[in-house]
Amino acid sequence: MALLAPVGTIAQPEAATPMYYPDTTLTMNVVKKPLENVLASLGKKTGLDIHYDRNEFNTEKLVSINCKNLPVKEVLAEITDQTGLHFELFKNKIIVSGGNVAPQRDIQKVQGTVKDSTGMPLIGVSVSIKGTTQGTQTDINGQFSLDATAGNVLVFTYIGYVTQEVTVGSGATINVVLKTDSHSLQEVVVTALGITKSAASLSYDQQTVSGKELEVAPDPSFVNSLDGKVSGLQITQSSSGAGGSTKVVLRGNKSIFGSSNVLYVVDGIPLNPLTSSQPNGVFSYGADGGDGISNINPDDIESISVLKGASASALYGSAAANGVILITTKKGKAGKTVVTFNSNTTFDKAVLLPKLQSEYGRGDNGVTNPGSINSYGAAESPGTPNLNPASFFNTGVSAINSFTLSTGTEKNQTYISYGNTHTDGIEPGNVFNRNNITVRNTSKSLNDKLTIDLSANYIFQNTNDRPTSGTYFNPLTSIYLFPRGTDFSPYKNYESLDPVRNIYLPNWITPYTNSGSGGDDPQNPYWIQYKNPTTQGLNRLLATVLAKYDITSWLNIQGRVKVDKADQTSSQELYAGTTELLAGPTGGYNYSSSGQNQVYGDLLLNVNKDLSGDFNINGTLGVSIQDNQNSSLGFGGHLGNIDNYFNVGNVILTSGNPFNQTNKTEAQTQSAFASVDFGYKKYLYLDVTGRNDWASPLAFTNSYSFFYPSVGLSDVLSSMFKMPDFISFSKLRVSYTDVGNSIPAFVSTPAQYTLSSGFLNLALTQPLETLKPEITHSFEIGTEWRFDHDHITFDATYYHTNSYNQLFDVATSTASGGYASQYVNGGNVKNEGFEGSLGYNGNISSDFHWTSNFTFSLNRNKVLALYTDNSSGTPNVITEFTFPNTVNAYQLEAVVGKPFGEIYANDFLRDASGKIVVSGGLPQLINNANQDVDVGNSNPNFMLGWTNSFRFKRFDLAFTIDGRFGGEVVDMTQAYLDAYGTSQASATARDQGGVLVNGTRIDAQTYYSVVGGRSGALAQYAYSATNIRLREASLGYTIPGSAFNNKIQNIRIAFSGRNLFFFYLKAPYDPETTLATDNTLQGIDLFGQPSTRALGFSVSAKF
């Protein structure tokens, strides 16, 4: 910068405002006036002193300014454009410098093409002149053109690519090749708390997925789109339709009593998981209510990073022990206003329906009996109608429509979006509707030192008749068990007017219509859908305020507050005529509402400084507070005198299995933490973190404070040593992390009593004041390599975790004090595994580009110890823990020496020689839950994923194949169908004259009455969960803006499909769906909604 020598200073004695305010604006209209005059006029209007050296530039250059209320900075930028002069604002001074360049610089047209490293033109690259608001974007051919002067710096920015700056020289053409930034050494990644770090410094495995990759075949819950794309990520969807919960586990299950689900973090702040109650048994009154992550609008997502290990725990706290999915949402961008419109429509078809027989009609023991509920009757005569279960399912239609708008200046950017997801499910009456509104504003002020980021998301969604599992309120039970050889058509009209009661009552086959029929009391499936309707509503507001102030170039302070307020309602209306097992004679009504509020606040001090030539330090010091308040209010019971009037005033709150209750919990965690990276020569990094939590659920225990540290080392070998040319990058990393985890609220609170109908009752779990937080030790070592100019990438990680002091709710003898259980700390669950990926990214020909990524992960899980009870003098080693919500014939257990999540099931009673014991003509079963047999594990041994995307001219094609190997599931649905005789298996058995037991045939109905059903030999219904499928595929075509006279930038049209077909599958249902996403009903199907194949098309337009 030139100094102020013999200067022409335009002083402004009359200036009223001595200080420069960044928002000072100016109105001016001059045409071709000498520069010096214009500057004088500007100084007069703003009260600013303008300093310059007349020798440095041509003060007589003619400039034109026409502006109204434009900030001074922008007016100066305009002058820069016309003169090439630089202006610096300093307090109340403007310092003008022109450098030693020629005073006159002419504006010239600069044009060129932007391509990626593979030679493909990049469309929509933002090209701007540094320090100005001027800019443009590349067109469909990757070309741009704009006016600039020599010496201007052009900035090329494009999502997913490294920003590049090119100084305009004398030439008029500038061609640029942008490098993809996911593989760049200079790559900056968003890590915990939104802190950006150099990728090279990460000592743990972090994998990034761009928003684009999620769009291949969108799912209403975006997290389902991650399947197969990230190594080590195990996704299990609940069989509850659109908007349902998803179980997402990284590197294996760790927590026995708590959750092993990943933590979602949106823009640096943990998202309230909003876990909902899960189906919990054979009868299962409750459907899944969705989870917090399913509420997010996928179109708001810019990118996703997956932190697989526990390394982010120091910054996010305990919940990060299971890994983190970091979601970065879109912001407004400086430059041209961009409007996009995306529309995606998919059609869902039920697949993997059970195979039903059409040979034998209604009856028992081969004899027709119109009063039977079974299908073990005589052989059907030709032409007998048989219900095809597929006829019950509709083609589901899912429409995801979204609109986004991004606009802004260098100082202020705004992003607005609206998204609507509407799904008509495959079960009639199932409708899911979600609306997302997002507004975000990012602005800079105080000389660009202060950044304010405000965002608000409002979500409102409604779900009608969310598919459930179990036998009650589940239309599938009625469809699958409907007697074969019986005409279903009279029951499609599910109700008719009862002249005596003067209300509509269900049409249904006898004897189901008689209450007290025994069996499983299936109702008319349409009656269930339309006259036992459930509705779930959600209103959720997330609001965030962030303020960041740059104290110096290497030190900033940042504060954030986020409020997440979710109100949910759930109601079930049971019309009169509903089976009396489930409702009163005039009907029934269940209603609950709940509020889940989370307030999060933090304050961070960030340092990023080069200490000397070789050393740098990047650190964060912070404090945070998180407060969760949950409350609920619910009531339910049979209706009073008024038929079908669903109101609390008409509910008999003491009838049926009534409930009326309020619940309230609050938990608060206060934390202080520090994270410091020491870098040496930009290739060796040491990362040390520490966090201390003070958690309110630990009140009444010895201490509510606990500390957990981590340490990591990262070494970029390719920068440290000279490597052969074909190795473009190589890195080695190792890290060790401890994570503590508090206990749930109230478990340590001294004895309290529940109130039931106004009477005191004992709480069923004994409070203990000796509890401690859980602790997980994890270690990982990994390496990353890139070859051939980053065209080939490879990474691999080995990890090992041990989780100790796990909290168990252990059943005790009820005689030990009336409690059914007590909490203990104990256990050691080990997970170790290996995961890796191999990728290719390059050109096949100049028009043909191919990206391919192969992921592999293997997890070995073992329960090493549960707990030892020393209360009775001699140590009592407990080696088995049964998860709650076991159902007849099935239980999920943690057993010492076995992997977590072992499935135990009822089986045949066998004699010493292994023969099935037959007594009275019946095969005998064990029928003792304590002696159930181990049929396998609910988790896979290893998983593979392979994603591919091809670009040929304007066509793009992408697909994902993934596979899970190992693990078992049991199918209780099949057991039911066999017991009722509707399954093909039961007909085949009859065709063969019975089922072979010890070499003798036993009559099929006799056999299946014992072996099938809800309490039969479920072990006989165990299947391998191994499956390989074409997860998703899409074919797209981009129409250039030129086809529309450049009125719009482009339009992409695509056809896509999800869950297209299985290359391999042994189980009769989709083993990657689950009844519940908690640790309970894993690896079992019980009339869950079948998996669906989705085919769809999408249109996205960018303006």
Add this chain to the structure above:
Amino acid sequence: MSSCTKEFNNLNTNPSKVTKSQATGDLQYIGGFFPDMEENIFSTVDYIYQLQQSLNADVFSGYEMSPDDGFGPNNTNYFMVSGWNAQAFDLGNQHIMNNWAQIRNLARPQDQHFVAMALILKVEGMHRITDLYGPIPYSKYGSNAFFVPYDSQQAVYTRFFAELDTAVTTLTSYVKTYPGAKPFQPFDLIYGGDYKQWLKFANTLRLRLAMRIVYADPATAQLQAEKAVADPNGLLSAVGDDAYLNMVNGLSYQNPLWNITNAYGDISMSAAMKSIIEGYNDPREAAYFLPSAYDGKFEGIRQGQNITTAVYAGFSLLNVQSTTPLEIMAASESYFLRAEGALRGWNMGGGTAQSFYTQGVTLSFQEKGVAMPAGYLADATSTAAPYVDPTNATNNVPAGNPYLNNITIAWNPAATFEQNLQRIITQKWLAIYPDGEEAWCDFRRTGYPKLFPVVVNNSGGAISTTSFVKRIPFAADEDANNPKGVATGVTALGGPDNGGTRLWWDVNPLVP
């Protein structure tokens, strides 16, 4: 940091639950535990009642049978379902023992009358548990440990009598000191807090327990029985003395049997019941059951079948309304107990076996609101009727079958001891319906009334078809949660832990 966390104790106290200090008003912190005890002698919750007794004792007593075709092998055909048979055990511990322990621990010196009440309810609740399983954890209850030892049934009964001694002494003296005082009224769902009624209840309970052990320890049985009768507070003896779980003090419930028989369709009249009550032309049949949907007549189901189809779905349901209060103890029971005592030659307070028998039958009709037919008590010819299963003749029990209850109604002083005992117990069986647990105890103790053996026996040899089921196995969750405790229980039981091992008091040589 301590100032930031000072609210933690408050935050971590569940506002949806009641703390001790919140319950001090109106003595709720003691008295508040009584309703839960009284509500769980017979559970008011249908699915709990079903496992507590409907699908074991109510069937084993010969009263009822399940028409449900979805159960598979189960208790009713002697496949003892471990998942079902834990319910009664847990209910007793969680709702009887625990509340008693709370009251005992919290009571001040002036609250001893509450402790006395808790003891009466504890003995009433827990004798129903030991009579199902035999040995139970009793004296070592509440150790808060993972190992809780079991007491032998004899030790449990010895404790029962001692506890009743304490209770009766305390309440007698309280009533003398504070005549008319009713501190228990706000917490009592049975007798409105009237301690005089509770003293009658305690005496009748003592008489019941004394008679239970008559074959195992005749001396103690006579001693305790005579003590019960001699107590000046008296026995339950009139309609107004019947113990019902009343809908008072805010209690509102539906009779669990109403849902079990109607909505669940899981319990109906049994074949033995139809045989005996119709053989006597006893009009109480219509008070107890409903005509069947099957043929408009009363139809009962033979016990011990493999029911795989819905053929019995229309058979006679129980005649119970949702508003019918649960009967805890019928006053008429005391007369049948005294009749048996008098038959045994004990001093039952100046009556004869015949006079007590007559009073018992007469009171039972009054209790059920049914007019006793003229000549009912003089009927010297009617005995149990042969049973015909209209859906399956293999279940029939034809005339002359030794399992038909071959006793008449009319008292016959010339009849043998056993004949008159059979007569007393048969009428007692009809009077105390639907208390299947008490009726099953009498059947195991005396062999009366004669019941039909199971058609299908799925016990794998553990239970003899001709000797009938003797107990239910220890709770399955105890096997998992208190294995060492169960081991002490098996030792005390003195036989294998299955349905065929007889309890301590079940030693009548005439019972097979």
